[in-house]
Amino acid sequence: MSKFNITIEIMPIDSVLDPQGEAIELTLKNNSKYLAANFRVGKRIEFTLESKNKTSCRNTVNDLCEKFLVNEIIEKYKIKIENEKN
Amino acid sequence: MRKINFGVIQFPGSNCEQDCFYVVKHILKQNCSYIWHDSKSLKNLDCIIVPGGFSYGDYLRTGAIAAQSNISSKIKDFAHNGGVVIGICNGFQILTELKLLPGVLLRNKSLNFICKDVNLKVTNSNSIFTSEYSHNEILKIPIAHAEGNFFLNKSEVSEVKKFNQIIFQYVNSKGLCDIDSNPNGSIMNIAGIRNKKGNVLGLMPHPERVSENLLGGLDGKKIFQSIIKQLS
Incomplete structure (x- = not known):
């Protein structure tokens, strides 16, 4: 599992x-x-989000946006994913 | 006539639940209980009231965090099985976030928190919630909100018209829907709307605040009386 920084x-x-x-x-x-x-x-x-890889991370973030963080009737969104820097 | 079992949901930040409880239990003499947001079940309810307030501090979007709580999935199941649900003010916002009602409540066009009496028209008296009113009856009911600007996208506009979902509209004292009588910028002056099936209503005005003469009017009482009549 890798840790990603999400914006x-x-x-x-x-x-x-x-x-x-x-x-x-x-x-x-x-x-x-x-x-x-x-x-x-x-x-x-x-x-931050722990995920197998960047693709699965993006899928999870999209799901989170659609179900909770964003209301697509009135809002649009952009996702930025970076590997966490230690 | 049997007594109807009402349940009033309490989220952290709800602040109109006692008013709803008082009207149902003490004015209309029905059974009523509070349901804490973390509850695992809804008991044997006939009608759920999602009251006004500022659930979870209105963080993220109004109603968005409440819509993720334990009880909200139970409310959704209850509504899908035909249970009667009414959301008032923040309750309306929660029901739209739960997708039990179409649209979204945006910030008021003026950006102000508005607290005043408004004139409403009963646009559709053929509903579970308005059968005790006459068609186009004009009511005076208070609003108190910062996010009451009802928004629908284009496809939703034609849908709500097609299925007669508009229940209340902001009007002037003569019953006319105009810009001046629209307090918050709501599309088509919509103040209250139901789902397609007709068992879920959301409205921004507070009927529980005008359900006894002592508080200045009775114009809101018939919403609760309509529900009781329909469910008896």
């Missing part, structure tokens, strides 16, 4: 209104110093 980035899907992103954008519109736009606010989850 999941979760974002609202494009068709979902993101009021947090809108609030940030609205605030910055009042400040002409920045030309920043199209804000979307998501979350990042980090954890």
Whole structure:
């Protein structure tokens, strides 16, 4: 078994209104110093997982996302898997 | 008439369970018990109430962690076997995370926690939960939530219309669904929705808070009375 470091980035899907992103954008519109736009606010989850290999690790993480960590009606996600560095 | 056996689920962070218990047990004189989230069984219940609150601190997504608890799989089995389930506020959020109801409750469009009375229309009075109301009856029931913005994807929108799943909608005092009477940005002003089979209801407003005159109204009482009538 190997130990992997997992990072999941979760974002609202494009068709979902993101009021947090809108609030940030609205605030910055009042400040002409920045030309920043199209804000979307998501979350990042980090954890470790023991698994046979990277493929089985990815399958487990996908399962975990679909069943618990992500609600795919409103969210999309990206998984990053790295071997744990000692 | 036999007494109906209600069960009110308690998660860490539930805070409306005593109000539900009080209405069912002391106003409507039915049997009622609390069911702790870690319980292994549901006993012999006729109806489950998933109450409001902030289960597990609303961490991850509202209702998401509660939906993974021991009792939630039992609630799912109970509903799949035709048992009557009603989820109020956080209870509604939990039932959507359990996939017993379509859609998701997002942050309110304004990002504010909103606590006020709203006008509701009984869009469908032909249900287990609303048979004691008349069609299009207008009710005044309080809401108290930060995540009540009901969202459906495109395929779900046509499904809920097709199966008459919309039970309550936010309206103005004349019964009109408009933007101004939509407190949280919910799609089609939806405040309450049932599953296709018709035995599971979720709603954001709190009927248990307007079930006796002393507390300012009776508009919520008929939901519980409808359930009792249907199950008797």
